[in-house]
Amino acid sequence: YSPxxxxxxxxxxxxxxxxxxxxxxxxxxxxxxxKSGSYNSSPVWSPSGDRLAWVSRVDGRYQIVVLDLISGxxxxxxxxxxxxxxxxWSPDGRHLVFAxxxxxxxxxxxxxxxxxxxxxxxxxGSGETPDWSR
Numbered sequence: 001y002s003p004x005x006x007x008x009x010x011x012x013x014x015x016x017x018x019x020x021x022x023x024x025x026x027x028x029x030x031x032x033x034x035k036s037g038s039y040n041s042s043p044v045w046s047p048s049g050d051r052l053a054w055v056s057r058v059d060g061r062y063q064i065v066v067l068d069l070i071s072g073x074x075x076x077x078x079x080x081x082x083x084x085x086x087x088x089w090s091p092d093g094r095h096l097v098f099a100x101x102x103x104x105x106x107x108x109x110x111x112x113x114x115x116x117x118x119x120x121x122x123x124x125g126s127g128e129t130p131d132w133s134r
Contacts, residue, residue: 001025020041034054056076064098
């Protein structure tokens, strides 16, 4: 659900491949949000509800993208020959946490909402489904 509870973001393959959609809580007014890419999944609302982050397959790797719902601008925040998955917004909307296998196994990373200042948070073991406490 969006922070206002007025929309739900979800993944569906109704168009032939996984894409991001929104709808009203009653299941009406379904709209495709992802406009590019053959695989998009795992949408998460920013705390203010003005942005959606999700995972998009780009050149065979999973990357994190953010759509500004007001301007319509889509930004790819991660790059490289690794997979970046499972994004989650910080409570203040200034950062995202995510999992990446850039070290060979999945670890948890954080970055600013514009993709800058990527920092690894975990070492050893494996981390794949991060979230923020509130």
